[in-house]
Each structure stands twice: as structure tokens, then as C-alpha cells.
Amino acid sequence: MDAYELLTRNAEEVVTDEEIRDLAEDPEGKRAYVGYEPSGVLHLGHLLTANKLIDLQEAGMDVVILLADVHAYLNDKGTFDEIRETAEQMKAQFLAYGLDEAQTEFVYGSEFQLDEEYVLDLHTLEVDTTMNRAQRAMAEIQGDETAKVSHLVYPLMQTLDIEYLDLDLAVGGLDQRKVHMLAREKLPEVDYVVRPALHTPIVADLTSGEGKMSSSEGVTISMEDSTEELEEKVNSAYCPPTRDPEADDEGNERENPVLELFEYHVFPRFDELVVERPEKYGGDLTYEDYETLADDLESGELHPADAKGTLATYLDELIAPGREKLREIRG
Numbered sequence: 556m557d558a559y560e561l562l563t564r565n566a567e568e569v570v571t572d573e574e575i576r577d578l579a580e581d582p583e584g585k586r587a588y589v590g591y592e593p594s595g596v597l598h599l600g601h602l603l604t605a606n607k608l609i610d611l612q613e614a615g616m617d618v619v620i621l622l623a624d625v626h627a628y629l630n631d632k633g634t635f636d637e638i639r640e641t642a643e644q645m646k647a648q649f650l651a652y653g654l655d656e657a658q659t660e661f662v663y664g665s666e667f668q669l670d671e672e673y674v675l676d677l678h679t680l681e682v683d684t685t686m687n688r689a690q691r692a693m694a695e696i697q698g699d700e701t702a703k704v705s706h707l708v709y710p711l712m713q714t715l716d717i718e719y720l721d722l723d724l725a726v727g728g729l730d731q732r733k734v735h736m737l738a739r740e741k742l743p744e745v746d747y748v749v750r751p752a753l754h755t756p757i758v759a760d761l762t763s764g765e766g767k768m769s770s771s772e773g774v775t776i777s778m779e780d781s782t783e784e785l786e787e788k789v790n791s792a793y794c795p796p797t798r799d800p801e802a803d804d805e806g807n808e809r810e811n812p813v814l815e816l817f818e819y820h821v822f823p824r825f826d827e828l829v830v831e832r833p834e835k836y837g838g839d840l841t842y843e844d845y846e847t848l849a850d851d852l853e854s855g856e857l858h859p860a861d862a863k864g865t866l867a868t869y870l871d872e873l874i875a876p877g878r879e880k881l882r883e884i885r886g
């Protein structure tokens with residue numbers, strides 16, 4: 556796979572394609588980041604962006620993981636001490652998951668976001684940004700909560716992080732796109748250069764196939780799940796024998812989350828998947844790419860129950876090292 560392909564595979568959006576192409580010309584040693592509000596246990600949402608970071612490392616880039624403690628604090632996620640403690644646990648899980656330690660730098664937001672220069676830049680942005688504009692950027696991150704002043708400061712700080720961490724690329728889920736658009740608009744106003752952004756898809760809720768999956772709403776899979784819990788969740792997932800399911804009774808769009816997990820979580824990490832089947836049902840199947848597997852599900856060659864069993868096995872392999880780490884940490 557060439558560098559451009561590694562950078563962009565499974566990305567839902569790149570901003571802009573031209574800037575990413577430039578980066579792909581010479582990715583060696585360039586810096587990409589994802590910021591996470593520390594929350595202790597990694598779940599599929601974290602792992603989807605982590606997969607992209609692994610791709611970028613493979614292309615030669617260095618990765619910065621921002622443990623966004625100040626942002627979590629602004630978003631009312633607990634006391635500062637609690638937040639920092641959960642951040643330490645996340646570090647260990649990211650490395651266990653497969654990020655290359657030599658190419659990964661972990662930075663706490665509080666290491667630089669409280670410095671005088673940063674804070675003064677922040678105030679400059681506050682002067683230059685309407686409340687309406689900042690609030691729009693936050694809509695998807697803040698959820699249903701009533702907007703507080705902290706929610707307006709939050710996206711302006713995220714904008715500055717891109718400059719202060721000296722990055723060449725900002726990565727995030729599609730829910731970060733409005734903040735990255737704000738950054739493109741605002742960074743030049745404080746005389747900083749615009750950096751490209753890359754957005755990963757948001758996988759649908761496991762049980763309904765609707766909306767987006769996160770740890771707070773709906774069912775997700777996390778590093779905390781035992782093999783049995785993981786199997787149970789995958790087995791109860793929505794999986795019609797097609798990649799384009801019909802909308803539900805209320806007209807809500809649906810996806811096939813089982814296929815999405817194969818596409819975004821499993822195939823990027825394994826060269827080949829084996830679906831184990833007894834001889835009398837046709838024997839084992841081997842897949843080297845997502846498309847063939849999705850075609851077989853659609854044609855009936857691959858039964859949803861077999862697809863789910865296989866998905867559970869591979870997801871379990873992916874989270875097993877992180878699960879071990881968590882056990883060690885918690886004793």
C-alpha cells in the first residue's frame with residue numbers, strides 16, 4: 556500500500572485532499588495527533604481512530620496522543636485528579652492495542668494549555684469569535700447538555716492545540732469536523748498556518764444499526780469486556796444479510812454494524828480472516844478483503860451467525876492485550 560492509501564484508507568473525509576496528497580509525498584517524521592478526553596477504559600470509538608494512527612505510523616509518521624485533561628474538565632467529566640488518573644490507564648491500553656511506543660508521544664493538555672502564551676492566544680481567539688460560531692462547532696461533542704461558557708472555550712483551545720503541538724495533521728472522528736473547520740478559519744487570524752484534517756467514520760449503534768455508537772449511549776465494546784460479554788454483544792447485534800438495510804419503522808436510517816466492524820476494526824488489523832464452519836455447512840471460508848466478505852453475506856454464502864462468531868473471535872484478539880493491562884493496573 557502506498558503512503559496516500561495508508562493515510563486515507565477507511566477515512567470518511569479528508570480536508571483537503573490536496574493537502575493530504577502533499578503530506579503523503581513525504582510522511583517520514585511528520586506529526587499527526589488525536590486528542591481524547593480521558594475516560595479510563597478504551598472502547599470501539601477510541602480504537603477506530605487508533606487504527607488510523609497505526610496506519611500513519613506504518614507510513615512513517617510520528618503520532619501524538621493528547622490526553623485532553625483540561626478539555627475533559629471543561630466538559631464536566633469529573634475532578635482534575637480523577638481525570639488525570641483515568642488518563643494514565645488509557646496510555647497503557649493504547650500501547651497494548653498496538654501503537655508503536657517508539658513513534659508515540661503522550662502529552663497531557665495541562666502540560667502546555669495553562670502557559671501564559673497559550674492563554675493569551677486563547678483570549679485573542681475569544682475576542683475574534685462569536686458565541687454562535689463557537690457553539691456550532693461544539694454541537695456534536697457536547698451532546699444534549701445546555702451550553703456553558705466552558706463549551707465555547709473548548710473548541711478554541713482545540714484549535715490552538717494544533718499549533719502548539721506542532722502538528723502536520725489533525726485526526727478525529729467525524730464528530731470533530733466542525734471544530735477542525737473552525738480551526739481552518741481561525742488559525743490564520745492569529746497568524747498560524749492551517750494544517751489538514753482527516754476524519755474517521757462513526758460506527759452505528761450495535762443493536763439498532765442507527766445513529767452513532769458511543770460509550771454513553773447504546774452498546775459498545777470496550778477493553779473491559781470479558782470474552783463472554785463481547786460474544787454476547789456481537790451475537791445480539793443487528794445484522795441483516797445485506798450491507799444496505801432498510802430504514803426502521805420510524806424511517807430512521809440503518810447500517811449493518813457487524814459489517815462496519817469488519818470493515819473498520821478487523822480487516823485493517825489482519826491480513827486474512829478465517830470463518831470456521833463444519834464440513835457439512837461448506838467448511839471454512841477465508842477472506843483477504845472486506846468487499847468479498849460483504850458480498851458473501853449479501854449472496855447468502857456467509858450466514859449472519861457465522862459472520863458474528865468470526866467477528867467476536869477477531870475483536871477478542873484485538874482487545875485481549877488491553878484487557879490484560881487493565882487487570883494488571885487494577886490489581
Ligand SMILES: N[C@@H](Cc1ccc(O)cc1)C(=O)O
Pocket residue numbers: 589590591592621623626696712713714716717731
Ligand atoms: N474533542 C475531542 C477531544 C479533544 C480535545 C482537544 C484536542 O486538541 C483534540 C481533541 C473529543 O471529543 O473527545
